[in-house]
Amino acid sequence: MTKYCISFSEIRHTDLASVGGKNASLGEMIRKMTPLGIRVPMGFAVTVAAFRAFLREAELEAPLKNSLDSLDKDTLSNLPEVGRKCRRMIHSTAIPDQIQAEIQAFYLKLGKNKSVAVRSSATAEDLPSASFAGQHDSFLNIKGPKALLEAVRNCYASLYNDRAIKYRLDNGFDHMDVGLSVGVQHMVRSxxxxxxxxxxxxxxxxxxxxxxxxxxxxxxxxxxxxxxxxxxxxxxxxxxxxxxxxxxxxxxxxxxxxxxxxxxxxxxxxxxxxxxxxxxxxxxxxxxxxxxxxxxxxxxxxxxxxxxxxxxxxxxxxxxxxxxxxxxETVHRKKALTLKTYHMPNRPDPLCVGKAVGKAIASGKVVIVNSLSDASKVEKGDIIVADITNPDWNALLRRAICIVTNKGGRTSHASIVARELGIHAVVGCGNATEKLKDGQVVTVSCAEGDEGKVFDGKLDWEEREVHLGDLNETKTRAMLILADPDRAFQMAMYPQQGVGLLRMEFIISTAIRIHPMALVKYGEMVESHEKRAIHALTSAYENKELYFVEKLAASIGMVAAAFHPKEVIVRMSDFKSNEYRELIGGKYFEPEEENPMLGFRGASRYYHELYREGFGLECRAMKRVREEMGLDNVKLMVPFCRMPEEGKQVLKCMKSFGLERGKKNLEIYMMVEIPSNVILAESFADLFDGFSIGSNDLTQLILGVDRDSALVSGLFDENNPAVKEMLAKVIRDVKRKGKTIGLCGQAPSDYPEFAGFLVDQGIDSISFNADALIGGIKNIQKAENK
The missing domain is CATH 3.30.470.20 (ATP-grasp fold, B domain)
Incomplete structure (x- = not known):
């Protein structure tokens, strides 16, 4: 006797042909996960055999096939008519009595009038090659035998939704070979x-x-x-x-x-x-x-x-x-050996901002879509703008060059479809349908990390295709310079050997925005516009200092996780006093200096009474990253340390905040950016585990050139013999002490001969900005292959 229902607890992953992908997965999880304490709500499956019997007894197979065969596969012009005809056949057919009785009996085992979720489960669903996510219907909070039977029949009908028919065509599935099971599962009162x-x-x-x-x-x-x-x-x-x-x-x-x-x-x-x-x-x-x-x-x-x-x-x-x-998950099964990078040099303020899906830029004509009745408006290459998208729209979404929505997150229908189609999207803008108009030409960018932005007009941008297959790992480590944590996962795909410089300042100015001392002294601040702004940003935190610690730790943690277990060298804050004043509350805690570039910056701040407690927040965040989050690939670096005595004070200060060099494998590096760092390199090497040359600061201080001055900027040159002699000396002295040394800067990617010079000196690593990494690696390869 044919079984038309089967309990989830009896289902195995091998039962896909009889219960569909979704139900087979649920049965396997209940069997394997329940002993581990993982709760999966119980229920049962109405089998594919029940669906086949439903079609057979009503003699629907031939009419359904004839209708589906009549579909114009090239233009799909009659898809709505074909789908509607198929669904009408299902809705007008009663479920056979024997199947009804079995469904009702299994339902009563769950409890009288129990609230259940009723979900379609196709035999071609939830496969590694095709997810069919969102193609078939589900029905929630269904109560009573009568409502359940109606929901089962509605699931059957959803096999012939326009979107499901087209998805089968696109993925090469025969319509009549795909069967449908229905899962009936306890509703979780979420x-x-x-x-x-x-x-x-x-x-x-x-x-x-x-x-x-x-x-x-x-x-x-x-x-x-x-x-x-x-x-x-x-x-x-x-x-x-x-x-x-x-x-x-x-x-x-x-x-x-x-x-x-x-x-x-x-x-x-x-x-x-x-x-x-x-x-x-x-x-x-x-x-x-x-x-x-x-x-x-x-x-x-x-x-x-x-x-x-x-x-x-x-x-x-x-x-x-x-x-x-x-x-x-079906989108990221294969990793490409080619990366496409985008750069938009000049851009106005965006019209709207949301979450970025994808990493591309495109321009096109806006089409506001409210429902399927707007489908005729959408042409190939248009930008679809909507409140939210609907699974019924899959066919028209394929015409779009990108998607913009008011609502939704990165797991929404619009996001999933965009990834499957290989286009980008900006979701959750909130106001896209208000700010953008039908026919308006806009540029949509998802190439700037976490945020997606929509700009008015057709803007110019640069595209580069990066071929990774021919880039072999070099002896001299090629590392990245990073500032924006939102780009970390993307950058980790590049052929790098870690992060040689993660700038803390960008994180503080964008993710935190508040001067750390304003958080330390919040209770002492007089009522002001700045204090009200701080309160608004930190309203979820009774302890204002914790706001800084958690935000900084989260951002650093994202980068450290992206590159784990490769090293990530985090430079402690290196704002100048004028830059610190720009943070909220900064004007109350920063001196006004004539020459901030050579003033109260770097190491000298950390142990000074004006900033020591603020530096303590930085240290607490780094301790959290390394010890609580488990990201011990993070190394710390001290910038602008003028003399060994100052280095000792900074290390003592860090120890007082729980960061002790050598303890729990903590390594502390120092930037080489002052001539005294070069002259006294061996003394500094007794204090620190490694060094990174900041070639920009070092060059300007060796040559006495303000690199920000247009009048003398032409004199700024890392290839100057004086600069090269100082570089050779510091590399030699540090290596003699058995310590590691690298360089962060643009010159090794711009000038092959400069990269060759560094390789010849035996430098351990060179760090590049992302857009210069590939060129830099090629320059290192040339130097090492001499």
């Missing part, structure tokens, strides 16, 4: 809690050493649809695996404007309501739950042995977490 999506890699770059997780209040459908801008989190996999105290790399709050909850009036099972003011500002997931989910994601990825796309939910009543779906 309408009173939160839910979201997790990827076991970064969905943008494919970087696989993190878990990327999104979360919002209410049912997870809002996150999947892109109807809400969710909270975003990154966790570091090695730290999760080692159960270190703080594996969370980054937390970014989302607007979370609305949530989907159970309806109580009985007419519709669900409704969308605004979130409260508190819900908008609070994170929708506690850190302990976030870490728990991260660990579960690692186990699920281990089970499937491939990166995974996982849906989770938190029951607001019981507080329990559950995994409700898991499928293989």
């Amino acid at each position: 309408d009173k809690g939160s839910a979201g999506v997790a990827f076991t890699l970064d969905p943008e770059s494919g970087f696989d050493n993190v878990v990327y997780l999104t979360s919002a209040w209410g049912l997870g459908e809002m996150v999947v649809q892109g109807a809400v801008n969710p909270d975003e989190f990154y966790l570091f996999k090695p730290s999760l695996a080692k159960a270190l105290p703080y594996p969370i790399l980054q937390k970014k709050p989302g607007a979370k404007e609305h949530k989907m909850v159970f309806a109580k009036d009985g007419k519709k099972p669900l409704k969308i309501v605004p979130t409260t003011a508190g819900e908008k500002t609070e994170f929708s997931l506690e850190e302990s739950d976030l870490i728990q989910l991260g660990k579960w994601c690692l186990e699920i990825e281990k089970l499937y042995d491939t990166p995974m796309d996982i849906e989770w939910a938190k029951d607001g009543k019981s507080g329990e977490l559950s995994i409700v779906q898991a499928r293989p």
Whole structure:
């Protein structure tokens, strides 16, 4: 006797042909994950055999095939008509009595009038080669046998959605070979809690050493649809695996404007309501739950042995977490040996800003799309602008050169489709449909890290294709100079050997924005515009100092994780006093100097009473990165240290803040950028573990040339014999003391002979800006191959 229903607990991954990809995955997880303490809601599958029997008894197979065969595969002009005809056949056919009885019996085993999720599960779904994500329908908060049977039939009909028909065509699946199972699963009451999506890699770059997780209040459908801008989190996999105290790399709050909850009036099972003011500002997931989910994601990825796309939910009543779906991630299976880089030299203020999906720039004509009725407006190469996108739009989205939406995060439908189509998108702008007009020509850039920006008009930009296959690793380490943590995962794909210089100042000025002493002395500050601005930025922090520590640690942590286990050398803050004054509250704590370039900067600040407590916040953040987050590939570097005595004071100060050279493998480097650093190199080498030559500062101080002065800038030259002699001396003296030394600067990529000179001197590493890295590597290769 044919079984039309089967409990999830009896399903194996080998049952894909009888229960579809989604249900086979759920059964396998319940069997393998439950013993590990991972909750997967129980339920049952209505088998593919039931679907086949439904078609056979109603003699629908031949009519469906004839209708699908009538599809114009070249133009798809009759796709809506074909899909509508197929769905009408399904909706007008009753489910056979025997199948109805079996579904009802299995449903009653779950509990009388139990709320369930009813999800389509196709035999061609959740495969490594094609996800079919969003192609078939799901129905939530279904109660009672009658509503359940209707939901099952609606799932059957969704096999013939326009988008599903086209997806099968695009991926080479025969329409009649694909069968549909239906999963019936306990509903997690996340309408009173939160839910979201997790990827076991970064969905943008494919970087696989993190878990990327999104979360919002209410049912997870809002996150999947892109109807809400969710909270975003990154966790570091090695730290999760080692159960270190703080594996969370980054937390970014989302607007979370609305949530989907159970309806109580009985007419519709669900409704969308605004979130409260508190819900908008609070994170929708506690850190302990976030870490728990991260660990579960690692186990699920281990089970499937491939990166995974996982849906989770938190029951607001019981507080329990559950995994409700898991499928293989399909976009980043192959890593290209070619990278395309983009650079826009001149750009105005953007019209709107959102989250970047992809790493490209494009110009085109705006088409505002509100529904499928606007499909005829979209031409090849247009930029689709919408509130949110819908799975029904997949066909028209293929015509677009990029997508811009008001709502959604990086796990929304628009983001997933953009990645699959190989185009970029800016999601979650909030005001795109207001700021942009039909027919307007705009330029959309996702080439500047985390943010995507839309500019008015057709702007100019540069594109470079970087071929990585012919770049062999050099003996002289080629490293990167970085400032923006949002570009870390992308930059880690480059053929580099670590980060030779991570500038802390960019992070402080963009992610923190507040002078550290204004946070230390917040309670003593008089009421002012600056104090109100500080309060607004730090409202989530009762301890204002913790705002600085957490923000800085998160940004540094993202870079260190991206390049782990390769070394990341973090230069402690090197603002000049005039630059520090530009930070919020800075004018209360900074002196006014005639020549800040040679004034209160670098090492001299760290132990001085005017800044010592601010430096303490920097040290606390670095201690958190190394010891709590487990990123011990971070090395620290002291800039502008004028004399060995000053070096001793800085090291003593760092030790007082918990950063002791040699303890827990901590290495502390020093910048070489003052002639005294060269002359007294051996004395400095007794204090520090390594050195990095800052060629710009060193050259200007050797030649007495202000590199920022247009009048004398022509005299600035790293190839000057005086500069080269000083470089040769410091490399020689440092190497004699058995310490490592590198150089950060533009000259080795611009001038092959300069790179050759450094290689000849035996320098250990050369660090380049990202746009100069490939040229620099080639110059090193030429020098080493002499």
